[in-house]
Amino acid sequence: MDFDDTQIHRYARHIILPEIGGAGQAALLRSRVLVIGAGGLGSALLLYLAAAGIGTLGIVDDDTVDLSNLQRQVIHDTGTIGTAKVASAAARIRALNPDVTVDTHAVRLTADNADDLVGRYDMVADGSDNFDTRYVVNDACILAGKPLISAAILRFEGQLATFGVGDGPCYRCLYPAAPPGDMVPSCAQAGVFGALAGVMGSLQAIEVIKQGLGLGNGLAGRLLLYDALGHGFRTLTVKRDPDCVLCGTSPTLRAGGNHA
């Protein structure tokens, strides 16, 4: 790919990094990433992926911007309250970097549309806020062979992992079943520290770019935990579960089948 002068200027700080260079930047511009959720995690994630020149960003979200989102969902602003989050995010991304093609999907990701949506992209980054969506995203990614970079936040704690890469596990290997509905509160019920969304969304963007370019040590087979109160990072080794219904030795879930 030939860069024009504007692109050489825009991406100069990446191109000068030997680990990225012109070839890496060109690869980013050719890449297609699907982001699930234009919320707290999605805000930092989308902004950094757009700034990095990910060529095509898909955004899935069926929600509208609410005043209570703005404490952490910094891709939106007061003027976009009441509008679709995908439209608000797309406008901000286009203003930030016109090199990026934004596909907006103002739908809820379900078992009915997940395979089609995931199939259009190279990689998926999940910043959704509920277990149902995480299982649907996981199943579609694993069955399609697409890397899944998954993050979650609650109160002062965040976690990040990469699924479906190499011998690493999938989300179901770690969480075979969703906890009962009243066991894990939502951010609306329990609260979430605003800047934590920025930290974890930024780490998620780092992991997406690393996976895309094969940089450094990724998080396949590892779970990164961050505790904002203690300022502690921990990394746990996580393994594929041979009994996993999706990626184990005798899987029972199949494409187009019974997604949980």
Ligand SMILES: [Zn+2]
């Ligand atoms: Zn699995």
